[in-house]
Amino acid sequence: MAETPVMDRLIRRTVEQHLPLNVHFDLTYRCNERCVHCYLDHEDYGEVTTAEVKAVLDQLAAVGTLFLTFSGGEIFLRKDFFELLEYARQLHFDVSLKTNALLVTAERATRLRALGVRRIQISIYSADPVVHDAITKVRGSFERSLRAIRFLKTQGLQVKIACPLMKQNLTAFRSVQQLAEELGVPYILDLTITPKIDGDMTLLALRNTGHDLLPVLQDPVLNPRVKGGQEVMQSVPAVGSAVSSGLESSAYDDIPCSAGHNSCYISPYGDVYPCVQMPMPTGNLRQQRFEEVWYGSGEMRRVQSVRESQLPVCSTCSIRQYCERCPGLAQMEGGDLLGAYERACELAELNARLAGVEHPVSALHQQQRAAKFNGTFSAVLPGTGSIPGLVRIAPMRAT
Amino acid sequence: MTEPRLVHNPLLAWRAIEGEVVIISPEDSVVHELNATASFVWMQANGERTPEEIAVLLAAEYEVAPEEALADTRELVAHLEAKRLLLSSPAAEGSRHG
Numbered sequence: 170m171a172e173t174p175v176m177d178r179l180i181r182r183t184v185e186q187h188l189p190l191n192v193h194f195d196l197t198y199r200c201n202e203r204c205v206h207c208y209l210d211h212e213d214y215g216e217v218t219t220a221e222v223k224a225v226l227d228q229l230a231a232v233g234t235l236f237l238t239f240s241g242g243e244i245f246l247r248k249d250f251f252e253l254l255e256y257a258r259q260l261h262f263d264v265s266l267k268t269n270a271l272l273v274t275a276e277r278a279t280r281l282r283a284l285g286v287r288r289i290q291i292s293i294y295s296a297d298p299v300v301h302d303a304i305t306k307v308r309g310s311f312e313r314s315l316r317a318i319r320f321l322k323t324q325g326l327q328v329k330i331a332c333p334l335m336k337q338n339l340t341a342f343r344s345v346q347q348l349a350e351e352l353g354v355p356y357i358l359d360l361t362i363t364p365k366i367d368g369d370m371t372l373l374a375l376r377n378t379g380h381d382l383l384p385v386l387q388d389p390v391l392n393p394r395v396k397g398g399q400e401v402m403q404s405v406p407a408v409g410s411a412v413s414s415g416l417e418s419s420a421y422d423d424i425p426c427s428a429g430h431n432s433c434y435i436s437p438y439g440d441v442y443p444c445v446q447m448p449m450p451t452g453n454l455r456q457q458r459f460e461e462v463w464y465g466s467g468e469m470r471r472v473q474s475v476r477e478s479q480l481p482v483c484s485t486c487s488i489r490q491y492c493e494r495c496p497g498l499a500q501m502e503g504g505d506l507l508g509a510y511e512r513a514c515e516l517a518e519l520n521a522r523l524a525g526v527e528h529p530v531s532a533l534h535q536q537q538r539a540a541k542f543n544g545t546f547s548a549v550l551p552g553t554g555s556i557p558g559l560v561r562i563a564p565m566r567a568t
Numbered sequence: 569m570t571e572p573r574l575v576h577n578p579l580l581a582w583r584a585i586e587g588e589v590v591i592i593s594p595e596d597s598v599v600h601e602l603n604a605t606a607s608f609v610w611m612q613a614n615g616e617r618t619p620e621e622i623a624v625l626l627a628a629e630y631e632v633a634p635e636e637a638l639a640d641t642r643e644l645v646a647h648l649e650a651k652r653l654l655l656s657s658p659a660a661e662g663s664r665h666g
Contacts, residue, residue, distance in 0.1 A: 175601045179590055235583040263581030263592045285579040287594035
């Protein structure tokens with residue numbers, strides 16, 4: 170949604186008052202695709218029941234949640250999905266869905282329209298069915314998702330294509346762009362491949378290197394700041410996070426993101442996290458009411474207390490404006506909610522270079538170089554701390 | 569002839585946040601924000617009250633003259649009906665869900 174004065178006020182008010190404006194609720198981790206990059210365990214270990222979901226929705230409505238995203242897993246695998254959706258709409262939530270759409274029929278599209286769903290995000294990995302189906306591991310999934318998009322468009326629903334870019338489909342980004350234009354829908358290319366939600370890092374091997382991403386980062390249509398570029402005809406950037414709500418505001422300027430401030434995530438087991446990319450348990454809605462977790466959890470308060478200006482490394486970084494640091498990934502990949510992590514620094518340096526900054530180096534890399542330099546120099550000249558030239562080097566922090 | 573009852577357009581998403589109502593139209597993603605008095609009127613539009621009945625409540629809540637409350641309510645209702653945020657209940661019956 171485009172930034173407007175009304176939205177900006179709403180976001181500012183909810184950040185300042187710490188109101189959970191935006192909630193991402195995964196109704197199931199079960200799925201009818203087996204995407205190679207998926208961070209979830211698709212076994213069902215006892216999902217929240219229909220009654221439990223409704224009770225949570227009652228609580229969310231009471232504390233002021235307006236934006237509700239139902240996601241998964243695949244939401245249409247829940248037999249009670251439409252019952253839950255109808256209940257959510259009776260409580261006046263603004264509902265968005267994330268789905269692979271394999272189970273969306275013309276009839277279901279009509280029901281979604283009648284129930285007032287505002288937006289539906291569908292993952293498409295390539296305009297080439299072979300590439301798409303190889304990622305989902307379901308033959309025919311491309312054609313089925315595409316057919317569903319047309320059903321939804323026919324109903325006048327807002328559809329958005331999300332395309333996570335990994336090694337398997339890097340070169341597909343232009344075809345996805347073209348497909349989205351043909352379908353008349355917005356799209357987002359997501360460069361983020363995350364660790365599994367249980368902390369397993371093996372999926373990171375699917376990430377493209379910074380060098381490999383250069384064609385994406387240099388594309389003038391996708392990146393208007395690239396010299397010679399043109400304004401993107403969309404309300405949101407075409408490269409970004411498909412997890413993000415897309416709500417932008419200056420209220421977020423000194424906080425890492427909305428997670429824990431005015432948004433959070435609920436798992437199919439009732440666990441509450443600040444964000445799906447910050448799987449830090451803060452409470453469980455089978456044992457506690459939502460407001461107890463939101464207002465009472467020590468972990469949630471810890472996340473809320475973080476300010477960008479106080480990040481030990483990143484606050485000193487000269488190329489911070491080019492960085493898309495995610496605090497959840499800082500925790501998962503670097504082990505420190507407040508820390509810098511390699512992937513963000515690598516992409517920030519690339520973005521800065523493309524924007525015309527000469528020899529950009531992130532604060533993390535400066536410190537690593539300084540430490541290496543110190544170490545090497547120390548080996549040659551013990552006691553280098555007394556050498557005037559080295560005193561200027563910033564002290565190394567553990568990151 | 570009795571005045572129609574006012575009801576929210578059932579396709580809208582809305583929430584009263586800290587006493588002020590925010591409304592979103594799913595068709596165009598337009599966000600509307602009501603001030604405190606308009607939010608009061610909105611909260612009374614439950615399909616059972618006419619603008620006159622709401623104006624009486626408004627006058628009592630904000631301690632304003634009844635005629636002033638009625639004029640303000642009618643102006644606001646006309647504005648919200650023009651934007652299809654509020655509907656008159658006979659028209660709303662057919663499209664209501666849930």
